[in-house]
Amino acid sequence: MTTLMIQGTTSDAGKSTVVAGLCRVLKRRGVRVAPFKPQNMALNSAVTEDGGEIGRSTALQAQAAGVAPHSDMNPVLLKPESERGAQVILRGRVHGHIDALGYHGFKQTARVSMLAAWQDLSARFDVIIAEGAGSPAEINLRAGDIANMGFAEAADCPVLLVGDIDRGGVFAQLVGTLELLNASERARIRGFIVNRFRGDIDLLTPGLEWLEARTGKPVLGTLPFLAGHLLDAEDAVAATQAEKHAQTxxxxxxxxxxxxxxxxxxxxxxxxxxxxxxxxxxxxxxxxxxxxxxxxxxxxxxxxxxxxxxxxxxxxxxxxxxxxxxxxxxxxxxxxxxxxxxxxxxxxxxxxxxxxxxxxxxxxxxxxxxxxxxxxxxxxxxxxxxxxxxxxxxxxxxxxxxxxxxxxxxxxxxxxxxxxxxxxxxxxxxxxxxxxxxxxxxxxVAPAPVDYTAHRERELERLADTLEAHLDIERIIALLTKGS
Structure with a gap:
C-alpha cells in the first residue's frame, strides 16, 4: 500500500482536479486506486454506497478512480451552519455541532476517526491519492492539524505541492509555503505542480529553473488552463458559465x-x-x-x-x-x-x-x-x-x-x-x-437532451489526458512505488 498526498498553496489551487486526474490516470493503468480527503469543509456533499455522507468533490474523484464513493474516503466533513459553527460528519454520520474554537479541542477525536478510515481504505486498495485542505502553511491552524501535513506525517507519505499561476504570484506561493513548514515537512514535499498556465511555456521556463535551484525540488509539470472545464466543485459557486448558443x-x-x-x-x-x-x-x-x-x-x-x-x-x-x-x-x-x-x-x-x-x-x-x-x-x-x-x-x-x-x-x-x-x-x-x-x-420548448453524467466522464478523460501530456507521470508513479 502506498499513499501520495496532493497539497496546495491556497484554497482552489487545483488540488481536487489533480487528485481526480491522477485517479483516472492510475485507473487506466489498471491500478486499484481510491481518493482520500482527511478533512473537508464544504456544503456540497454526496451519499455513499454505505449510506454515509462525504464531500461532493471526493465522490467525483471516486468516479475518476472507477469505484463507488465510500464514507472512508472523507472521514471528517465539516458543514458550516454559521460564521463560527458547523455540523460535524465523522465517517459519514452526523457526530454533532461544534463552534470553530471548540473544534480545535475536538481534533484528537477527529484524528482517530481519520486514521482509522485511512487504514481501512488502505487495506482495500493498492494506492491512495490523498488531498489536503486549504494550505499547509496556515500557521494559526497548525496545532493538531489533520488536514495537511498532520496527516502526511502520520501516514509517512510523500507530498506534491500545487500552485495556481492564473491568480498570480505562483513563485511566492510555492517558496513562501515551503518557508513556513518545518524541516520534516519540507523534506516530505517531493516536487511542485504549476496549475492553470496560459501562454508560451518558454516564457515560464526561466522561472521554473530558478524555483528548482532555489528550493532544490523538481517541478513535475505545468498544467495548462483548461477552457470550459466543468466538474463538480468542492464548495465555491462558479462565477461564470459556458457561452450559450441559444439562450432560450x-x-x-x-x-x-x-x-x-x-x-x-x-x-x-x-x-x-x-x-x-x-x-x-x-x-x-x-x-x-x-x-x-x-x-x-x-x-x-x-x-x-x-x-x-x-x-x-x-x-x-x-x-x-x-x-x-x-x-x-x-x-x-x-x-x-x-x-x-x-x-x-x-x-x-x-x-x-x-x-x-x-x-x-x-x-x-x-x-x-x-x-x-x-x-x-x-x-x-x-x-x-x-x-x-x-x-x-x-x-x-x-x-x-x-x-x-x-x-x-x-x-x-x-x-x-x-x-x-x-x-x-x-x-x-x-x-x-x-x-x-x-x-x-x-x-x-423542445429542450435538447444533455447527459451530465456522460459529460463528467468526458471531462475526466480529458483531464487525465492533460496530466499525461504535461506532468512527469512516470516520476510521480515512482513516488508511489518508492516514496522518493
Whole structure:
C-alpha cells in the first residue's frame, strides 16, 4: 500500500482536479486506486454506497478512480451552519455541532476517526491519492492539524505541492509555503505542480529553473488552463458559465449564504438552451423565466436572508407574470407555509413562516435522511436519478400532487397551476431524460437532451489526458512505488 498526498498553496489551487486526474490516470493503468480527503469543509456533499455522507468533490474523484464513493474516503466533513459553527460528519454520520474554537479541542477525536478510515481504505486498495485542505502553511491552524501535513506525517507519505499561476504570484506561493513548514515537512514535499498556465511555456521556463535551484525540488509539470472545464466543485459557486448558443430559458438562483449542493446546477450551466445566473447579496434580481430556490444547510436563516433582500416580493411578481419556481431540498421546504425547528437542529429553535407558495409544513427532526434514489417523473416515463441529504419531514396537501415517483414512495410537490414545484432530490438534472422533461415543465420548448453524467466522464478523460501530456507521470508513479 502506498499513499501520495496532493497539497496546495491556497484554497482552489487545483488540488481536487489533480487528485481526480491522477485517479483516472492510475485507473487506466489498471491500478486499484481510491481518493482520500482527511478533512473537508464544504456544503456540497454526496451519499455513499454505505449510506454515509462525504464531500461532493471526493465522490467525483471516486468516479475518476472507477469505484463507488465510500464514507472512508472523507472521514471528517465539516458543514458550516454559521460564521463560527458547523455540523460535524465523522465517517459519514452526523457526530454533532461544534463552534470553530471548540473544534480545535475536538481534533484528537477527529484524528482517530481519520486514521482509522485511512487504514481501512488502505487495506482495500493498492494506492491512495490523498488531498489536503486549504494550505499547509496556515500557521494559526497548525496545532493538531489533520488536514495537511498532520496527516502526511502520520501516514509517512510523500507530498506534491500545487500552485495556481492564473491568480498570480505562483513563485511566492510555492517558496513562501515551503518557508513556513518545518524541516520534516519540507523534506516530505517531493516536487511542485504549476496549475492553470496560459501562454508560451518558454516564457515560464526561466522561472521554473530558478524555483528548482532555489528550493532544490523538481517541478513535475505545468498544467495548462483548461477552457470550459466543468466538474463538480468542492464548495465555491462558479462565477461564470459556458457561452450559450441559444439562450432560450433564463434561470435565476439566489446565492444563499448557506447554499448547499449547488452542483445541482452544473447540468444547467452546461445546457445550450439555458442561461443560469446566481444572484448574490446586494445584486439586483434580474427578470427570469424560472427562479430556483436551492438547497440550504440552514433553512430558516436562509429564508430570513431571502426576505431581507426582497426575494418574496420578486417571486410573487414573477409568478403573476407567468414565471415558474422550483425549490430543491431546503428550497423546497422554504416554498411551504411553515418551517419548524423546535429542537434547534439547524439554528435557533422556533417556527418561522415560509414563502407560502405550497400548502405544506416542514418539521425538522433528528436523523438526517441520506439515500441514493432512482425513479421517474410522476405520470411520465422520464427516468430520474438523484440523492437526498436533508433534515426535516414535510407534510401537507401539496404532497398529493408529487413531482417524482420513486417506486416505493413519492417525492416533491406540484402546485395546482403547475407554476410552483419542489423536490428533495439533488442531482435531478443530471439524467438526460429527467433534465429534458423538467425543463419542458419549466417552460423550455423542445429542450435538447444533455447527459451530465456522460459529460463528467468526458471531462475526466480529458483531464487525465492533460496530466499525461504535461506532468512527469512516470516520476510521480515512482513516488508511489518508492516514496522518493
Amino acid at each position: 430559458l433564463n434561470v435565476v438562483v439566489p446565492r444563499l449564504p448557506r447554499i448547499s449542493n449547488h452542483t445541482d446546477f452544473d447540468a444547467l450551466r452546461l445546457h445550450p438552451q439555458v442561461a443560469l445566473t446566481f444572484v448574490g447579496e446586494g445584486e439586483p434580481i434580474p427578470p427570469a423565466d424560472v427562479i430556483i430556490v436551492p438547497g440550504s444547510k440552514s433553512t430558516a436563516s436562509d429564508l430570513a436572508w431571502l426576505s431581507r433582500h426582497g426575494w418574496p416580493e420578486a417571486i410573487d411578481r414573477h409568478l403573476r407574470y407567468g414565471g415558474r419556481v422550483l425549490g430543491i431540498c431546503g428550497g423546497f421546504q422554504m416554498l411551504g407555509e411553515w418551517v419548524e425547528d423546535m429542537d434547534g437542529l439547524e439554528g435557533p429553535a422556533g417556527r418561522v413562516p415560509g414563502l407560502g407558495l405550497l400548502p405544506l409544513t416542514t418539521r425538522m427532526a433528528p436523523g438526517k435522511q441520506l439515500r441514493n434514489v432512482t425513479g421517474t417523473l410522476a405520470g411520465e416515463s422520464a427516468r430520474v436519478t438523484g440523492y437526498e441529504i436533508h433534515n426535516g419531514v414535510s407534510e401537507g396537501a401539496a404532497l398529493a400532487r408529487p413531482l417524482f415517483d420513486l417506486g416505493d414512495r413519492f417525492d416533491g410537490a406540484v402546485s395546482d397551476d403547475g407554476q410552483v414545484v419542489g423536490t428533495y432530490l439533488h442531482g435531478l438534472f443530471d439524467h438526460p431524460e429527467a433534465c429534458a422533461s423538467l425543463l419542458a415543465r419549466l417552460g423550455l
